[in-house]
Each structure stands twice: as C-alpha cells, then as structure tokens.
Amino acid sequence: MMEQCEIYRSGYFHAERLQEEDDVQDLKNEVTVIVNSIELLQLHCRKLMGQYLGSCSVDELNEITIQIEKSLTLIRSRKISNQPSSFRVLPKFWQAKVHEEEVGKLKAEIAGTRELVNERTTLHEMV
Template identity: 50%
Template sequence: MVRGKIEIKRIEDMTSRQVTFSKRRKGLLKKAHELSVLCDAQVAAIVFSQTGRLYDFASSDMQKMIDRCEIHRGEYFGAERLQKQQYVRELKNEMAIMMDKIEILQLHCRKLMGQDLDSCSVEELKEITTKIEKSLTIVRSRKAKLNEDNIEKLKAEIVAEREGLNERSRLRQMFQEQPLWMQSRSLESEKNAHSCSSGNMDLSDVETDLSIGFPQNRV
C-alpha cells in the first residue's frame, strides 16, 4: 500500500505532535549515526524538544566538534568581513583619487581664468598662454563664421529689397507710358469705383456704353 504524501505543517494535536517528534528524532539520530559509520565522517546532531529537553548525537567528542565548528564559523565570517573591509578601502581610495582629480581640474580652470598664478613656473605659464591663444583662435574663428553668415543674410535681404524696388519702378514707368485716353479711363474707373463703394451714387443713374475701335468724343 502506497503511503500518502504528508503535508509539512505544524501538528495542532499535542499528543500527535509528541509522537511524531519522538519517531522523527530517533530516525534523525539514527541517520546521523549511519552517516558517520558509512562515510567515516564526523557528525554531530543536537535537538531540543518543545519542552526544552536536549537530545544529541556525536560521532566523537561533542565539545571538540562544537569548538571546531566555532573555528570554522569564525574563519568563514572573518573572511567575509575582511572582504567587505577590503571593498570599503578600495572605494575610499577611488574616492580620494577622484577628489584629487577634481581639485587639480578646478585649480587648472582658475589658472586659465588668471587666478592663483603665483605658484606657476615659467613653463606652466607658457603652457597656459598656449592654451589661451588656442582657445582665442577657436573663438575668433567662430565669431568670423557668424559674421559671414549675418553678412550673407543682409546681402540676400538687400537683393530682395532691390528687386522689389525695381518691380515697382517698372510698373510705375509702364503706367506713365500709357496713352492719355487709357489713363483717363483708369482714373474714371477709379472714381466710379470710389463712388460706388461710398454709396453716394444710384446704380440707375449710371450710363454704360459699349464701343469697338478708337474712342470718339461724346456729345
């Protein structure tokens, strides 16, 4: 008959719990003894019951095995502690190096601004002068490029304005070269349009005439 799978959880019944503890304790200590014999291993097991009663097994002296366990625990946690300390030291060293670099860069920037130059040697001053001249060259080049762009933009605006003036002048000249009768017709059309828009003229009073050919004098 196949045994059912037992759910691992706290046994609520006190009697059942004590019976299970007794059986499993004996089985655990038996397995520890078998492991020590079969594998020639040093095995120790310590069990406290719910009431605080001690049950133990040791393949050799229990105290010696506990001392040995403490030594191994110290070595393990000691190595871990040393590793953490080493990591902290490395971080501190990296932080110190970064702070030194930042300080050097800040001092270099102050020197480029003309500050803290008393401690500079002749060679350092030459180096600073070279860097400043190089920076000025780059700035002047950028400024010249911007000026060229502005000049080209102004030239384009002037050309566009000149073309507009030429177009207006051409239209004015064309109007002046028109025959007098076309100019009078244009003026008359403008007057009529002005009168219509102002609302002072009755549309029924407007006389229209259609003619083909040259205009003739009206009676």
C-alpha cells in the same frame, strides 16, 4: 557536529568581513584619487581664468597663454560657422571691421597676460 558547523560559520563570516573591509579600503583609496584629480582640475581651471598666477613659473604661464590662444581660435571658428546668414552677406569691409575689433580685444587680453609674464620674470630674477 554543531561545533564544526559553528567553527565553519564563524570562519566564513570572518572571511566575508575581511573582504568587505578590503572593499571599503579600496573605495576610500579611489575616492582619495578622484578628490586629488578634481583639485588639480580646479587649480588648472583657476589658472586659465587668471587666478593664482603668482605661483606659476614662466614656462607654466607660456603654456597657459598657448592654451588660451588655442581656445580662442577654436571659439572663433565655431562662432564663424554659427553666424547668421545676414552677417555672411555683409560687405567684406564691414566683416573686416568686426574682425578687427575682435582682434583688438584679444590682443589687449594677450598683452595683459604678457605683462603678467614679464612681471613674474622680473620678480623671479629679483629673488
């Protein structure tokens, strides 16, 4: 009788140990997937910040430009809705002046990005 109990106990603990090992392996796989996702997000963030653009294709650079323009539009709309009331009562002339300056800065940024795209295209054609 004791032998049967011992056999049952050893089989039960062995099965439990195998289940724990499977759970650990599943968690390791999940961690690997999450780490890869984080690395991809960090790479995408760096590209949006203008780093590591040399390895981007022209299509990727165009997508980044479009994403930046969308983000700037969203930021501008939030900025306008959060402006103090004193700005809202400024004459249209001054409001236009402020917006012209902002547009000039943004155009300069876009021009810089386009220069990078053109340079990348030229280098790609040389290869």
